[in-house]
Amino acid sequence: xxxxxxxxxxxxxxxxxxxxxxxxxxxxxxxxxxxxxxxxxxxxxxxxxxxxxxxxxxxxxxxxxxxxxxxxxxxxxxxxxxxxxxxxxxxxxxxxxxxxxxxxxxxxxxxxxxxxxxxxxxxxxxxxxxxxxxxxxxxxxxxxxxxxxxxxxxxxxxxxxxxxxxxxxxxxxxxxxxxxxxxxxxxxxxxxxxxxxxxxxxxxxxxxxxxxxxxxxxxxxxxxxxxxxxxxxxxxxxxxxxxxxxxxxxxxxxxxxxxxxxxxxxxxxxxxxxxxxxxxxxxxxxxxxxxxxxxxxxxxxxxxxxxxxxxxxxxxxxxxxxxxxxxxxxxxxxxxxx
Amino acid sequence: xxxxxxxxxxxxxxxxxxxxxxxxxxxxxxxxxxxxxxxxxxxxxxxxxxxxxxxxxxxxxxxxxxxxxxxxxxxxxxxxxxxxxxxxxxxxxxxxxxxxxxxxxxxxxxxxxxxxxxxxxxxxxxxxxxxxxxxxxxxxxxxxxxxxxxxxxxxxxxxxxxxxxxxxxxxxxxxxxxxxxxxxxxxxxxxxxxxxxxxxxxxxxxxxxxxxxxxxxxxxxxxxxxxxxxxxxxxxxxxxxxxxxxxxxxxxxxxxxxxxxxxxxxxxxxxxxxxxxxxxxxxxxxxxxxxxxxxxxxxxxxxxxxxxxxxxxxxxxxxxxxxxxxxxxxxxxxxxxx
Numbered sequence: 001x002x003x004x005x006x007x008x009x010x011x012x013x014x015x016x017x018x019x020x021x022x023x024x025x026x027x028x029x030x031x032x033x034x035x036x037x038x039x040x041x042x043x044x045x046x047x048x049x050x051x052x053x054x055x056x057x058x059x060x061x062x063x064x065x066x067x068x069x070x071x072x073x074x075x076x077x078x079x080x081x082x083x084x085x086x087x088x089x090x091x092x093x094x095x096x097x098x099x100x101x102x103x104x105x106x107x108x109x110x111x112x113x114x115x116x117x118x119x120x121x122x123x124x125x126x127x128x129x130x131x132x133x134x135x136x137x138x139x140x141x142x143x144x145x146x147x148x149x150x151x152x153x154x155x156x157x158x159x160x161x162x163x164x165x166x167x168x169x170x171x172x173x174x175x176x177x178x179x180x181x182x183x184x185x186x187x188x189x190x191x192x193x194x195x196x197x198x199x200x201x202x203x204x205x206x207x208x209x210x211x212x213x214x215x216x217x218x219x220x221x222x223x224x225x226x227x228x229x230x231x232x233x234x235x236x237x238x239x240x241x242x243x244x245x246x247x248x249x250x251x252x253x254x255x256x257x258x259x260x261x262x263x264x265x266x267x268x269x270x271x272x273x274x275x276x277x278x279x280x281x282x283x284x285x286x287x288x289x290x291x292x293x294x295x296x297x298x299x300x301x302x303x304x305x306x307x308x309x310x311x312x313x314x315x316x317x318x319x320x321x322x323x324x325x326x327x328x329x330x331x332x333x334x335x336x337x338x
Numbered sequence: 339x340x341x342x343x344x345x346x347x348x349x350x351x352x353x354x355x356x357x358x359x360x361x362x363x364x365x366x367x368x369x370x371x372x373x374x375x376x377x378x379x380x381x382x383x384x385x386x387x388x389x390x391x392x393x394x395x396x397x398x399x400x401x402x403x404x405x406x407x408x409x410x411x412x413x414x415x416x417x418x419x420x421x422x423x424x425x426x427x428x429x430x431x432x433x434x435x436x437x438x439x440x441x442x443x444x445x446x447x448x449x450x451x452x453x454x455x456x457x458x459x460x461x462x463x464x465x466x467x468x469x470x471x472x473x474x475x476x477x478x479x480x481x482x483x484x485x486x487x488x489x490x491x492x493x494x495x496x497x498x499x500x501x502x503x504x505x506x507x508x509x510x511x512x513x514x515x516x517x518x519x520x521x522x523x524x525x526x527x528x529x530x531x532x533x534x535x536x537x538x539x540x541x542x543x544x545x546x547x548x549x550x551x552x553x554x555x556x557x558x559x560x561x562x563x564x565x566x567x568x569x570x571x572x573x574x575x576x577x578x579x580x581x582x583x584x585x586x587x588x589x590x591x592x593x594x595x596x597x598x599x600x601x602x603x604x605x606x607x608x609x610x611x612x613x614x615x616x617x618x619x620x621x622x623x624x625x626x627x628x629x630x631x632x633x634x635x636x637x638x639x640x641x642x643x644x645x646x647x648x649x650x651x652x653x654x655x656x657x658x659x660x661x662x663x664x665x666x667x668x669x670x671x672x673x674x675x676x
Contacts, residue, residue: 326438
């Protein structure tokens with residue numbers, strides 16, 4: 001086990017590995033001499049420098065890009081919080097394996113390897129309105145699975161999820177750790193109706209009451225009020241940080257998965273970028289809380305790493321410019337007049 | 339000549355070719371049966387349907403994508419409105435030919451053919467603060483060049499430009515046709531300082547006064563206050579409409595180039611999408627005036643079709659999902675519960 005106890009995770013987050021400021025500075029200098037007005041590639045320049053920082057090389061690479069999609073089932077689904085039956089989680093995992101889902105097409109387009117990691121789909125977490133969704137060992141096990149998913153030589157990791165009812169779980173984590181109650185965080189997910197949305201809010205409020213004694217402990221919250229696929233994402237993010245691999249977060253659920261870690265140390269966010277902002281109502285507020293600016297805003301709300309997967313394309317464009325453009329000197333182009 | 343007179347253009351715009359509503363409807367129906375909650379791919383769904391509409395097939399294709407970059411020089415450059423010397427226009431055209439510019443890298447990434455079309459770089463337009471930049475024949479000639487650039491069998495066209503001082507020309511067209519004066523439309527372009535920005539505004543205000551007699555005639559304005567590369571873009575957009583080819587507009591200058599046509603008939607915008615919103619200050623307002631919602635907002639402000647080029651990647655992702663995803667029936671995935 002990478003982490004034998006919650007304290008091991010707390011210790012890791014107290015002393016997070018850093019990137020390479022000199023590589024980032026070299027990349028920033030390089031951007032200044034390429035044939036364009038300084039800054040004119042906007043966020044594409046920032047992205048190239050960010051990749052350089054975490055990959056610790058002036059010219060980063062994207063030869064080995066992985067999209068990891070974690071799947072889990074949720075006891076709270078019994079409360080009627082989703083428009084779809086729980087069986088769809090497993091059916092969609094089969095669809096991923098068969099190549100028929102959106103993320104299969106996006107991964108191919110993005111030149112990324114797709115890794116789908118179902119975590120005990122036949123053993124949903126317990127309904128958190130009346131019990132702890134997971135105990136510490138169950139949480140650690142899911143984190144470990146996520147951690148092991150990430151190859152140390154990966155150049156970029158995009159993380160996403162599949163799990164019927166998991167926008168309820170994501171909203172639950174946000175409500176427990178960031179405040180504002182169910183109203184702030186519960187949205188329509190895959191398309192629940194007004195009655196379903198009301199059930200979602202009721203479940204979250206009930207769980208906030210039931211678990212009020214542990215709300216001050218982010219990892220206890222991740223266990224009692226989280227989900228296995230969210231814990232898997234957290235584990236993958238921890239592994240990526242260990243190996244200094246830059247990470248693209250997907251939508252509301254994938255972003256909520258990092259909240260417990262961010263509460264231990266907000267520095268965990270530094271090797272992460274928000275691939276997009278989802279149409280799921282809580283996501284924009286969540287990104288704001290975390291200080292993350294999304295790369296895309298396309299009203300997507302599918303999950304399965306689809307938004308992060310599309311954002312990989314932006315990183316490829318950023319890197320292509322960074323690595324391939326001529327300098328003013330090389331191209332014989334005059335600079336700005338003084 | 340495609341258009342022998344300005345009246346020929348006016349006639350074309352009075353009777354614009356349409357797309358195929360049935361193909362669009364078939365594409366929209368297809369989106370409903372794919373394995374995702376309806377609407378959850380957001381704008382990627384809209385883009386697939388839009389491509390289907392103009393390509394007149396339920397499953398569109400992006401086998402032959404062209405990026406056309408038009409270049410021109412501007413008499414108003416003499417007024418000290420740019421941070422760069424006019425020689426840079428030609429130098430950058432050489433850089434495009436040598437493969438060293440941003441758009442070369444982006445075009446390769448996007449799987450697009452790059453066509454660079456310099457239009458009489460050795461003959462800048464006249465300084466519009468004191469004369470007509472072009473006469474009718476010069477305008478028609480540049481439109482013709484743009485028109486001929488577009489192969490009828492092209493699946494998608496992205497248009498952009500290169501031309502020192504052309505954000506002044508773009509702001510000029512906007513001020514002349516949309517109102518609000520120089521203050522609303524003049525920005526820092528490639529990075530002009532405060533004094534340069536003041537010169538830019540002064541030039542625009544002077545030209546508004548000098549040409550006030552023709553401000554009610556969009557095509558006269560395109561001649562007297564426009565630029566050759568902007569006219570080339572307009573010609574390419576007209577050709578794309580003739581052949582029902584969908585178009586991605588680039589930044590402030592490329593978008594300004596369509597304004598005279600949009601004033602003849604706003605329907606010209608229907609086969610166009612805004613690839614991105616530029617950091618150039620007037621662009622967001624211009625998109626708002628035209629009712630165009632940008633696909634990307636990455637603080638880019640380079641021109642040369644770079645923003646539209648990156649947006650091609652989004653269309654490829656949209657098409658990959660539209661064409662490649664399994665239906666609920668094919669994948670054996672349960673639909674939403676009623």
